[in-house]
Amino acid sequence: PIGVIVGVAVAGFLMALASLFIVACLSDRGKKQRPPMRKRGTMVVPGPAASPSDTNSYEFTGYKSCFTYDELVGITGGFSAQNVIGEGGFGKVYMGSLGDGRRVAVKQLKVGGGQGEKEFRAEVDIISRIHHRHLVTLVGYCVTENHRLLVYEFVSNDTxxxxxxxxxxxxxxxxxxxxxxxxxxxxxxxxxxxxxxxxxxxxxxxxxxxxxxxxxxxxxxxxxxxxxxxxxxxxxxxxxxxxxxxxxxxxxxxxxxxxxxxxxxxxxxxxxxxxxxxxxxxxxxxxxxxxxxxxxxxxxxxxxxxxxxxxxxxxxxxxxxxxxxxxxxxxxxxxxxxxxxxxxxxxxxxxxxxxxxxxxxxxxxxxxxxxxxxxxxxxxxxxxxxxxxxxxxxxxxxxxxxxxxxxxxxxxxxxxxxxxxxx
CATH class of the missing domain: 1.10.510.10 (Transferase(Phosphotransferase) domain 1)
Structure with a gap:
């Protein structure tokens, strides 16, 4: 009887240890996979879930940079006419280059269309959650009292x-x-x-x-x-x-x-x-x-x-x-x-x-x-x-x-x- 009691006690102890180990592993794994939610100068958004239509969407949890207007002035050469690569009803588009060498397209939206800063940021929040290899990627944005700009990846082979x-x-x-x-x-x-x-x-x-x-x-x-x-x-x-x-x-x-x-x-x-x-x-x-x-x-x-x-x-x-x-x-x-x-x-x-x-x-x-x-x-x-x-x-x-x-x-x-x- 004593041996049986000891055996049961030892088995219970080992099972408890195993349970604690599994819980610890899962907790640690979750921390590693969870992206940081704040970083100075950036807006972090979670990527979309797996695509129910099976269209090869890709989860994206990278940072979307919030640029200052002065940064975009530098990127585009002072919004030089030489860097204009397009113009339409929404505004002009300029080619620029980030510090890491990546080329971008800076879209300068016309201000005065009735959209306030809050609405603009809400729109950017939606856009920034979208990532797919067949959609142009948003790199960042800039919003001030007088300016609304979106920064996109530069696609290299025209339209x-x-x-x-x-x-x-x-x-x-x-x-x-x-x-x-x-x-x-x-x-x-x-x-x-x-x-x-x-x-x-x-x-x-x-x-x-x-x-x-x-x-x-x-x-x-x-x-x-x-x-x-x-x-x-x-x-x-x-x-x-x-x-x-x-x-x-x-x-x-x-x-x-x-x-x-x-x-x-x-x-x-x-x-x-x-x-x-x-x-x-x-x-x-x-x-x-x-x-x-x-x-x-x-x-x-x-x-x-x-x-x-x-x-x-x-x-x-x-x-x-x-x-x-x-x-x-x-x-x-x-x-x-x-x-x-x-x-x-x-x-x-x-x-x-x-x-x-x-x-x-x-x-x-x-x-x-x-x-x-x-x-x-x-x-x-x-x-x-x-x-x-x-x-x-x-x-x-x-x-x-x-x-x-x-x-x-x-x-x-x-x-x-x-x-x-x-x-």
């Missing part, structure tokens, strides 16, 4: 718009186009599906898709996008977006939803497929609008499995027919007139990317019967867009580019360097 529509450039081959479509779709999927509250971009266009040297796409300018609650749409108080990319229902309702972004992305896909600009006054009368011109050709191509009429002639039929069909199907679904019949961005990404899994984009719509909304109504909406002042008031000349793809004011010799983030 999709430049490579598709720039004069005297090599033809972008099909593998690059497919890679860019998939990458930008993944970035936008992350904004729509994995950010809480979700982020509606509001100004998706080829000029807002930046490219690195490997032609990996990074979506820019979501830092000035408005946020929307999951259960609500956002009714804009001013015209947002770029003429040629905006969903037609926006002209009548003023509402922006994630499906408005989907429509705009569909226009980008059409640019990749056709090589044409969203609006091109050099085209024959009635064919100036890329969407209106392409819509019947998309249907014909999918019915006949012949893409020669819609594919960019400069490709000279050098493309994967299977991939071309996937992109044409995605574009056709994105530009449906009916908002509810358009796919979600995650569906678009999965339809383009074989690694994302196959997906059905029909949403109950038969080929060629996407809506009763006719081309005449679409033309009327385009005219309404014009009257709303799209051509004069919007961010269509950022990075020193006008709607026609020509250098705009302030671009100077930096036209060839126009590869920064954060327009």
């Amino acid at each position: 999709l718009e430049h490579h598709l529509h720039g004069e005297g450039l090599p033809v972008m081959d099909w593998p690059k186009r497919m890679k860019i479509a998939i990458g930008s779709a993944r970035g936008l999927t992350y904004l729509h599906e994995d950010c809480h509250p979700r982020i509606i971009h509001r100004d998706i266009k080829s000029a807002n898709i930046l490219l690195d040297k490997a032609f990996e796409a990074k979506v820019a300018d979501f830092g000035v996008a408005k946020l929307t609650n999951d259960s609500m749409t956002h009714v804009s108080t001013r015209v947002m977006g770029t003429f040629g990319y905006m969903a037609p229902e926006y002209a009548s309702s003023g509402k922006l939803t994630d499906r408005s972004d989907v429509f705009s992305f569909g226009v980008v896909l059409l640019e990749l497929i056709t090589g044409r600009k969203p609006v091109d006054s050099s085209q024959p009368l009635g064919e100036e609008s890329l969407v209106e011109w392409a819509r019947p050709l998309l249907v014909d191509a999918l019915e006949t499995d012949d893409f020669r009429e819609i594919a960019d002639p400069s490709l000279e039929c050098r493309y994967s027919k299977i991939e071309m069909r996937r992109m044409v199907e995605a574009a056709a679904a994105c530009i449906r007139h009916s908002v509810t019949k358009r796919p979600r961005m995650v569906q678009v990404w999965r339809s383009l990317d074989v690694d994302g899994g196959s997906t059905d984009l029909t949403n109950g719509v038969k080929l060629g019967h996407s809506t009763a909304y006719d081309s005449g109504q679409y033309s009327a909406d385009i005219e309404l867009f014009r009257r709303m002042g799209f051509e004069d008031d919007l961010d269509t000349a950022e990075y020193g580019l006008s709607d026609e793809g020509e250098p705009g004011p302030g671009s100077g010799r930096q036209r060839q360097q126009r590869t920064a983030a954060g327009r």
